[in-house]
Amino acid sequence: xxxxxxxxxxxxxxxxxxxxxxxxxxLVPIFVxxxxxxxxxxxxxxxxxxxxxxxxxxxxxxxALNSIxxxxxxxxxxxxxxxxxxxxxxxxxxxxxxxxxxxxxVYFIPVLISTVVIAQLWSKIYNADxxxxxxxxxxxxLANLAQDWLGQKDTALVxxxxxxxxxxxxxxxxxxxxxxxxxxxxxxxAAKIDGASPIRTAFSITIPLMRPILKxxxxxxxxxxxxxxxxxxxLTGGGPLFTTEVPSTLMYTTxxxxxxxxxxxxxxxxxxxxxxxxxxxxxxxxxTE
Amino acid sequence: MSTAKGLLQRRPxxxxxxxxxxxxxxxTIIQIYPLIWLAFFSLKxxxxxxxxxxxxxxxxxxxxxxxxxLSDGHVLNxxxxxxxxxxxxxxxxxxxxxxxxxxxxxxxWKLSNLTMTLILLGMMVPIxxxxxPLFMVLKNLHLLNTYWSLIIPxxxxxxxxxxxILSSFFKGVPREMEESAVMDGCGIYKTFFSIMLPLVxxxxxxxxxxTFLACWNELMFATTFINNESYQTLTVxxxxxxxxxxxxxxxxxxxxxxxxxxxxxxYLLLNKQVQKSMIxxxxxx
Numbered sequence: 001x002x003x004x005x006x007x008x009x010x011x012x013x014x015x016x017x018x019x020x021x022x023x024x025x026x027l028v029p030i031f032v033x034x035x036x037x038x039x040x041x042x043x044x045x046x047x048x049x050x051x052x053x054x055x056x057x058x059x060x061x062x063x064a065l066n067s068i069x070x071x072x073x074x075x076x077x078x079x080x081x082x083x084x085x086x087x088x089x090x091x092x093x094x095x096x097x098x099x100x101x102x103x104x105x106v107y108f109i110p111v112l113i114s115t116v117v118i119a120q121l122w123s124k125i126y127n128a129d130x131x132x133x134x135x136x137x138x139x140x141x142l143a144n145l146a147q148d149w150l151g152q153k154d155t156a157l158v159x160x161x162x163x164x165x166x167x168x169x170x171x172x173x174x175x176x177x178x179x180x181x182x183x184x185x186x187x188x189x190a191a192k193i194d195g196a197s198p199i200r201t202a203f204s205i206t207i208p209l210m211r212p213i214l215k216x217x218x219x220x221x222x223x224x225x226x227x228x229x230x231x232x233x234x235l236t237g238g239g240p241l242f243t244t245e246v247p248s249t250l251m252y253t254t255x256x257x258x259x260x261x262x263x264x265x266x267x268x269x270x271x272x273x274x275x276x277x278x279x280x281x282x283x284x285x286x287x288t289e
Numbered sequence: 290m291s292t293a294k295g296l297l298q299r300r301p302x303x304x305x306x307x308x309x310x311x312x313x314x315x316x317t318i319i320q321i322y323p324l325i326w327l328a329f330f331s332l333k334x335x336x337x338x339x340x341x342x343x344x345x346x347x348x349x350x351x352x353x354x355x356x357x358x359l360s361d362g363h364v365l366n367x368x369x370x371x372x373x374x375x376x377x378x379x380x381x382x383x384x385x386x387x388x389x390x391x392x393x394x395x396x397x398w399k400l401s402n403l404t405m406t407l408i409l410l411g412m413m414v415p416i417x418x419x420x421x422p423l424f425m426v427l428k429n430l431h432l433l434n435t436y437w438s439l440i441i442p443x444x445x446x447x448x449x450x451x452x453x454i455l456s457s458f459f460k461g462v463p464r465e466m467e468e469s470a471v472m473d474g475c476g477i478y479k480t481f482f483s484i485m486l487p488l489v490x491x492x493x494x495x496x497x498x499x500t501f502l503a504c505w506n507e508l509m510f511a512t513t514f515i516n517n518e519s520y521q522t523l524t525v526x527x528x529x530x531x532x533x534x535x536x537x538x539x540x541x542x543x544x545x546x547x548x549x550x551x552x553x554x555x556y557l558l559l560n561k562q563v564q565k566s567m568i569x570x571x572x573x574x
Contacts, residue, residue, distance in 0.1 A: 006397040010477045014392035015404060018385040018448055025445030026411045029422035036421060043425075089316065092309055103313050105560050107320050112552050112563070114506035116524040117545045120531055121327050124538065132326055135343045170320065171567070178568045216571055227415050230508045234528060248417055248509075255421055256513065268417045275415060 030272065036265035043261045054266035064267070067238075067245040071274075074161060074246065075225035082165045083172055083217055090176035091202050104177060107170035115167070119234035122163040126150050150236055153243045160235050160244045164228065172217045179213030180206055215286045222282065223275045247271050324549075331355070331542030338538050354543040362534065364544045366519065367526030371548075374436055374522055375504040378443040382451050382500045383493060385444065390455030391481055395467070405456070411449035416442075416509060424513055438514040439522065443504045450570060451496045458492035459485065495566040498559070505552065523548040 037054055041047025058064045089107065093100050110118065125132040128148035137146045149159040183206065191201045207214075229248040232238060238245035238253065247267055255264035330338055331354055332347040359365040389408075393401045423442055424433075432438045462485060470484045486493075508524040515521055518529070527548055534540045556563055 002397065004471050004477050004480070005395065007477050008398075011392050011396055011398050014388035014396070014481075018389040018408075018452070019404065021385070021441065021445050022408060022411060022448050025423065025442055026414055026419065026449070027407070029419035030414060032422035033418050089313075092313065097306070097309060097313070099310070099313070103317060104564070106317050108560075108564060108567075109324065109553070109556065110320060111567075112502060112556055113324075113549050114508075114524055114527075114552075116506070116508055116527050117549050120527060120541065120545055121323055124330070124541075125323060125326075130339055130343055130538075132323070132343060166320070166323075174564055174567060175571050178572070213572070220571065223415075227417065229417070230524075233508070233512075251417060251420075252509075261421060265421055268420065271415060272418050276413065279413070 033265045033268050036262055037269045039262040039265075041262045042259045047262055050262070054263045055270070057263060058266055058270060063242055063245070064247075064250060066242060067247050067250045068270075070157065070244065071226050071228065071246045073157070074164070074228060075222045075278075077161045078165065078168070078221040078225055079218065082169055083214075083221060085165075086169050086172035086217070087176055087207070087214075089169070089173045090180055091206060093173070094177050094180035094206075095198065104174065108174055109170070110167045111171045111174075113167075115230035116234050118163055118167050119231050123150065123235055126159055151240060153240055156236060156240055156244050160232060163235065164224075164231055168221070168224070172221065175213055175217055176210060179210040183209045211286065215282060219279055219282050222278050226271060226274050226278070247274075327542055327545060330538050331546045333539050333542075335537060335539065351539060354539040355547065358530070358540050358543040358547060362530045362540060362544055363518065363526060364523075364530065364547050367521055367523045367530075368547060370436070370520055370526075371505060371523040374439045374443070375501055377436070377440045378447060378504045379497050379500045381440065381444045382447040383496060386448055386451035386455050386496065387486060387489075387493070388481070389448075390452045391459050391485060393452070394456040394459040395485070396477075405452075408449050408452050411446075412453070414446075416446060419446075420509060420513060423510075427514055434515050434517040434520055436520060439504075439507075439510060442510050442514075443500075443507065447496075447500045447503060450499060454495055454569060455489060455492050458489040462488050494559075494562055495569055498555075498563055498566045499570055501555070502552070 036047070038049060038051060039047030040050045040053070089103075093104055124130075126149040128134065128146075128151065131149075133149065134146035137143060147155065149155050187205055187209075188201065191205055196204070227248060228246055229252070232244055232246050232249050233252065236244045238249045248271060251264050251267040251271070254260050254267060326344065329345070329347055330343070332350045332352070334351055334354075337348060359368075389404075392398070393405050419442070427433050427438045432441075466488065467480050467484060470480045475484065506524065507522075511522045512525045512528070515525065518526075521529070527544060530544045531541050
């Protein structure tokens, strides 16, 4: 019996192909990127080793700093705007309201759609002349607010946050809903008998018991904000005048438009580290409190 | 509790329920109307869109927008490429991850825990990190502008979550199942393929859904590794199509709809399974 389950040849056949493709494509490139990030290199011939100069440049260049600031604002917007909305929706739906299944199914639809499609759709919504948003403003008597949302520096950043918030509200709602539903019904019965109001129950019982899933949502939304690429790339390309640029779009243009492979790699390493550090911080925060 | 008192208590509850329903309906409109609006303008011609009626139903359903997007806009070609790349990635992810997940959770070897930890680390890696090194490797192997340049990375980045989900399902299968198979004289391959694999079909569905969404919607690799139009997938194709038909919203809308319809159909057919998969992926990941 045991010999069947410790068949060395079978184990090799089952594991080696996976391990090979995984290490070659996912793990090794991280080290390669880290090495590239120490070079001054345009992809042709051998690069010159310049130590940490690329990183120094990233932390002094206003364009790079601005992109980092934007991704932080993105993260803040999803923590303080998106997650609370998702939480409210999840709590309402988990309280066995009529149509619960329908609402949950519908709110989740945008999550599944390609971000490229979402970005193209929103660029039409924001269109200055024929867009849905300006049409709406004109028809509720706020025509003076109608403007070229993505084309001007002071509205472009906020306008490019909204589609992501809109798209992923349903995702966090679903996770939080599952978290709330997994709480034992007995606790709610007891709270009801004690005369606790629904809002009191939510704050004193449901939300504290949802901590594990809230942590997951927090990590996902922060990391998602740091990694955001598709939406900005399609919606604004980082413009106008770099106002909506994020680290991943800056990395992309640095590598493929200006052929600064070393500097672009430094930005990609920064994105990995940023994600790792914040995941650790959030986990710590949830442990100690 | 007396009935009168019960009614009194239920009344504010009733008003509250109506307010809540109102709120949920408003959110429904916000979440779904933009997509309905897209469906509407994909069937309109320019004169209708630009004459001020941007919101309503199309006066005449202009299906020719779809025909134009499919042929002149090359959407049919992009669609075919997306189907091919996505299907190949799903099949490979399933085969590789099921075998590895099984070996890790059910077979006896020294490095199984280490292997699992290594693969789990992969879930933390953003694809940004691999972009340039992969580009250089694919370029040197002359694999840029082939389907493999997308399938191989999609499979590699799909593996961690897939192995994780599958191995946790294999763990849940009672030992007796495979022990009796071995008693009956099944070898390890037969035990795996004909006894164990069918038992974890829910996990296979979960992984397939995940991999479908990841590949179908992926942009960064797709736009970097392929610039030959005949191999482009839908996400990249949408961008070039929008560039070609800048002012013809109807055709752009039709293209966007075609790219989205498969996802919507899968969701309508399997919405419970899709929701479960997303929860499983997040909670376990």
